[in-house]
Amino acid sequence: MDILAQLAGGFATSFEPLNFGLLVLGCTVGLFVGALPGLGSVNGVAILLPITFFVPPTGAIIFLAAIYYGAMFGGAISSIMLGIPGASTAVATTFDGRPMALKGDAHKALVAAAVASFVGGTIAVILFTLFAPPLAEFALKFGPAENFALMVVAFATFIGLSGDDIPKTILSILFGLILSAVGLDIISGQPRLIFFDLPGFYKGISFIVLAIGIYGIGEILWTLDSSKGKVEIAQHKVGFRLVLQAVFDLRKTWRTMGLCSLLGYFVGILPAAGATPGSLMAYGMAKSLSKNPQNYGKGEINGVVAPEAANNAASTGSMLPMLTLGIPGSPTTAILLGGMIIWGLEPGPLLFITNETFVWGLIASLYSANLVTLIINLAFIPLFIWVLRTPFAILAPIIFVLSLVGGYAPGASMHDVWLILVFGIAGYLLRKLNYPMAPAVLAIVLGPLAEKYFRQAMIISHGDVMTFVERPLSAVFVGAALVLVSMPIISALKRRRSLV
Amino acid sequence: MTAVVFALLSAYLMWKSAELPVGWIPNKGPAGGAFPFWLSLAMLVCSGWIFVRALRGVTPESQSKDLFMDGPTVRLLAMAGGSLLAALILITFFGFYVAIPFLFVFWVRVVGKRSWATTSILAVSVPVVTFFFFEIGMRILLPKGITEPLFYPLYQAFL
Numbered sequence: 001m002d003i004l005a006q007l008a009g010g011f012a013t014s015f016e017p018l019n020f021g022l023l024v025l026g027c028t029v030g031l032f033v034g035a036l037p038g039l040g041s042v043n044g045v046a047i048l049l050p051i052t053f054f055v056p057p058t059g060a061i062i063f064l065a066a067i068y069y070g071a072m073f074g075g076a077i078s079s080i081m082l083g084i085p086g087a088s089t090a091v092a093t094t095f096d097g098r099p100m101a102l103k104g105d106a107h108k109a110l111v112a113a114a115v116a117s118f119v120g121g122t123i124a125v126i127l128f129t130l131f132a133p134p135l136a137e138f139a140l141k142f143g144p145a146e147n148f149a150l151m152v153v154a155f156a157t158f159i160g161l162s163g164d165d166i167p168k169t170i171l172s173i174l175f176g177l178i179l180s181a182v183g184l185d186i187i188s189g190q191p192r193l194i195f196f197d198l199p200g201f202y203k204g205i206s207f208i209v210l211a212i213g214i215y216g217i218g219e220i221l222w223t224l225d226s227s228k229g230k231v232e233i234a235q236h237k238v239g240f241r242l243v244l245q246a247v248f249d250l251r252k253t254w255r256t257m258g259l260c261s262l263l264g265y266f267v268g269i270l271p272a273a274g275a276t277p278g279s280l281m282a283y284g285m286a287k288s289l290s291k292n293p294q295n296y297g298k299g300e301i302n303g304v305v306a307p308e309a310a311n312n313a314a315s316t317g318s319m320l321p322m323l324t325l326g327i328p329g330s331p332t333t334a335i336l337l338g339g340m341i342i343w344g345l346e347p348g349p350l351l352f353i354t355n356e357t358f359v360w361g362l363i364a365s366l367y368s369a370n371l372v373t374l375i376i377n378l379a380f381i382p383l384f385i386w387v388l389r390t391p392f393a394i395l396a397p398i399i400f401v402l403s404l405v406g407g408y409a410p411g412a413s414m415h416d417v418w419l420i421l422v423f424g425i426a427g428y429l430l431r432k433l434n435y436p437m438a439p440a441v442l443a444i445v446l447g448p449l450a451e452k453y454f455r456q457a458m459i460i461s462h463g464d465v466m467t468f469v470e471r472p473l474s475a476v477f478v479g480a481a482l483v484l485v486s487m488p489i490i491s492a493l494k495r496r497r498s499l500v
Numbered sequence: 501m502t503a504v505v506f507a508l509l510s511a512y513l514m515w516k517s518a519e520l521p522v523g524w525i526p527n528k529g530p531a532g533g534a535f536p537f538w539l540s541l542a543m544l545v546c547s548g549w550i551f552v553r554a555l556r557g558v559t560p561e562s563q564s565k566d567l568f569m570d571g572p573t574v575r576l577l578a579m580a581g582g583s584l585l586a587a588l589i590l591i592t593f594f595g596f597y598v599a600i601p602f603l604f605v606f607w608v609r610v611v612g613k614r615s616w617a618t619t620s621i622l623a624v625s626v627p628v629v630t631f632f633f634f635e636i637g638m639r640i641l642l643p644k645g646i647t648e649p650l651f652y653p654l655y656q657a658f659l
Contacts, residue, residue, distance in 0.1 A: 167549040174543040181536040193536055217584065224576050393612020394622065397603040400584060405596065405630060409640045414592060421584055428577075451535045 003129060010360030013058060014368055022055065022063040023365055027373040030070020031380075034087055035078045041071035041087060041315070041332045057343035058358050062365040064339060065319070068332050069121065069369045072275065072312045073377050076113035080106060080304070082399060083223075084215045089275040089311040091441055092283040094215060096296060096303025103299050107381055111246035112301050113308040114377040116257050120309030121370040123261040124268070124316035129363060144456035145467050149477035151450040153484070154277045157284040158439045160484030168435045176440035179205050180447025187455055200415025209407055209416045210423050210444050214437045216403030217424025220396050222431060243381050256286050256302045257309045264310025268317025275314035280442055282310030316366060323351060323359060583607070595644030597651075600627045635659075 013019060034041060045064050052060035075090030080097035093113060100109040142150075155173050159166060182193040183204030194201045250257075260282035267278035286306035287296045296303045315332070322333040345351065351359055407420040427437055461467035469475045583606050590599040601623040609619040634640045636658045644651060 165550075167546050167553065171543060171546040171550065174539050174546060178536050178539050178543070181539070221577055221580055224580055225573055391612060391614075393607050393614065394618075396580070396611075397607040397622075398626070400587070400603055400607075401600050401626060401630070404587065404591070404599075405634060405642065408596075408642060409634060412640065414643060417591065418588060421581075421588060424584075425581060454535075 006356065006360045007129060007364060009357070010362075010364030011367075013357055013361035014062060014365040018055065019059050019062050019361070019365065020368070022059050023066045023369055024372055024376075026063040026066025027070040027369055027376055030067035030072075031074040031077070031373065031376060032070075033067065034071030034074025034090075041068045041089075045332050045335050052339065052343075057340070057345060058361045060339065060343060061336065061358070061362050062369075064336055065362060065365060066369045066372075068315055068336070069312070069366070070373050070376075072121075072315050073114060073117045073373045075311070076117070076304075076308055077110065080109045080113065082395075083219045084399065084403070085211060088211060088441070089279055089315075090307070091211065091215075091276065091438060092279045092307035093304055095283060095307075095438065096298070096300050099297065099299035100301070100304065105299065107242055108246045108249070108301065109304050110381050111243055111378065112250055112253070112304045114374055114381075115247060115250050116253070116260075116305040116308040117312040117377075118370050118374040119257045120261040120264055121312035121316060122367070123258070123309075124265040124313035125363065125366045125370065127262075127265055128316055128320055128366070141473065143471070143474075144453040144460065145471050145474040146477065148450060148453035148457055149468055149474040149481070151277075151446050151453070152481045153477050154281060154442065154446060155439070156481035156484035157281055158436075158442065160284075160288075160487040165434060165436075166488055169439050172436050172439040173443045176210070176443025177447045177450070179210065179440070180444045181451065186448065186452050198415065200413060200419075203411065203413075204448075205419065205444065206411060206416065209411075209419050211441050212403045212407045213420040213423025214427035214431075214441065216399055216406075217420060218427035218431065218437075220399055221424065221428040223392070224396075225428070225432070240382075243378060247378075250301075250305070253302055253305045256289075256305050259289070260286060260306040260309040261313040264313030265317040267310070268314030269320050275311040275318065277442070277446060278314035278317075279307035279311040280438075282306040312370075319362075319366075323362070579611070591643060591645070593645045595647045596630070596642040597627050597644060598647060600630065632658075 014023065030041065045067055052063055055063070071087060072089060075085060075087040076093045076097065079085045079090040079093040080101050083094055083098040083101075085091045085094050097109045097113065100106065158173065159169050178193075182195075182201050184190070184202065185192050191202055263282050263285060264275070264278040267281060268275060283296075283303060283306050286302050287293050290296065290300075290302060292300070318333045319336075322337050345355055345358065403420060403424075404417055407417050408414065431437055457467055458465075467474075468478055583603060586606075587599040587603050590602055604623040604626065605619055608614045608622055609616065630642070631654070634642060
């Protein structure tokens with residue numbers, strides 16, 4: 001009852017005219033920032049943080065959290081409509097969202113993404129409200145060994161469940177990990193892998209560069225190749241009736257939505273993981289639990305629902321350690337945390353006692369942000385569909401410009417723009433040779449963290465590799481990874497036996 | 501074939517990683533270059549695996565008799581790649597606001613054969629929107645090369 005009373009107080013705070021106005025504005029800005037390739041919630045929150053110094057802290061955090069939320073919804077829009085993930089969190093959404101759009105089911109994919117995001121977000125906020133303290137305590141037990149083992153599970157998911165050629169998947173992961181090691185060594189600070197002594201490599205290779213190269217430029221080249229330049233995207237009218245019908249059709253996906261929301265929320269809480277691995281793991285889980293895993297990657301609606309439910313759930317989950325422990329669960333929450341310190345708040349368990357209005361106002365605004373973004377998103381689906389009607393000769397330069405500008409903007413470096421061209425061409429050629437590219441993108445995002453946790457774990461254990469199996473939690477993760485990797489081997493053996 | 505390229509790349513990456521110590525520092529774990537070095541070695545092994553599979557013809561690609569790319573496709577892709585390369589060179593010397601209209605004129609007018617009206621609307625409106633969104637809204641200055649002085653009055657008016 002205590003929680004309900006506090007939540008009611010929170011709603012009163014979040015519905016104050018200024019706060020609610022900021023919420024709607026934040027959701028709208030977030031949707032667009034998320035939909036733009038190259039700009040994700042991190043960029044939106046970071047760039048708009050200075051603006052929030054003019055409003056009280058509660059309004060400020062509501063605004064930024066709404067951007068964060070809106071961007072989680074928005075990332076799916078460009079994944080589905082253009083085949084370019086708007087943010088790393090929406091990478092998994094392209095796998096099935098893009099094929100659906102090409103089949104003429106863009107509205108279904110967009111509705112599925114919006115509703116799944118809403119369900120994922122709402123389930124996560126409810127869990128957040130009820131079970132915050134015990135879960136945070138559990139995640140706090142994770143040391144570097146557990147965090148590293150968790151990442152191994154993420155990679156193993158790809159090897160075990162993707163169904164792609166196994167050595168090529170492994171090669172893709174390794175290549176992404178090596179790219180992530182470019183730049184300054186995280187522990188000794190020495191430069192490494194500075195190719196041709198170009199100064200641009202000192203700051204490393206951002207995942208955005210690889211993702212825009214592969215999913216922006218590479219995608220256009222792929223489309224040109226597969227269509228021989230004669231792209232006419234399926235034209236169809238979408239009214240609100242079709243949107244409503246699509247919402248109704250989603251009742252078949254409730255199981256995926258529920259499970260992936262839970263998974264996403266839990267992964268989001270872990271300081272290492274966050275929304276990107278959460279969404280990729282959810283995709284893998286949905287595929288492995290499905291009765292028709294062969295449909296995944298070809299426009300399966302559950303393949304859109306799973307990552308979208310998970311990434312919204314994870315973004316809420318990642319706020320949990322930020323609020324309760326002062327540890328950010330994702331880059332975006334790290335910036336939010338920085339903001340809170342500037343506003344004069346001290347993040348940590350004390351916040352729940354000293355700044356109740358702030359905490360519960362934020363939690364209540366997460367409920368409303370979910371609903372507001374869903375409404376804005378559904379209302380604009382016909383507009384997003386309109387984007388698909390654009391002829392290819394117009395769409396191609398728009399995507400090129402977005403890719404080039406989006407690649408330049410985060411690092412303000414022409415070096416990155418050149419790399420995008422290189423990765424775009426290489427990504428296209430490799431895709432033609434059946435090398436899966438998603439594992440490389442996952443690996444470049446997780447690479448720096450994986451290396452850091454591995455080396456921290458090694459330093460703590462004085463170089464004893466057994467630490468990963470001696471610690472119980474980490475042993476569980478390692479075991480799960482082994483099971484995942486051995487799955488395709490076992491099924492291959494079974495197949496061989498059945499042939500004999 | 502690709503596997504051989506990857507194998508060579510792996511070997512290069514191993515050599516490049518080995519600029520830093522790749523061994524094990526007692527009680528401290530792996531040294532700076534170790535992570536990329538051992539990953540590159542694993543990549544080399546993996547390339548070998550792919551190569552062997554291709555030789556034995558177990559993958560669909562190695563059994564396929566189709567041409568990797570036919571003439572028209574190569575021309576189309578060369579056009580796309582060429583226009584991007586040209587755009588990047590234009591950005592380096594003349595900035596984004598010369599390169600963006602170039603891309604639109606090339607694709608909409610030359611490739612898509614749309615009217616000059618459509619072409620010019622896009623070639624003018626996209627850079628304007630880009631300018632106001634990125635430079636004024638987001639405060640991210642895009643490179644302008646030698647056209648930079650032309651933007652001074654705009655900076656004064658809006659920034």
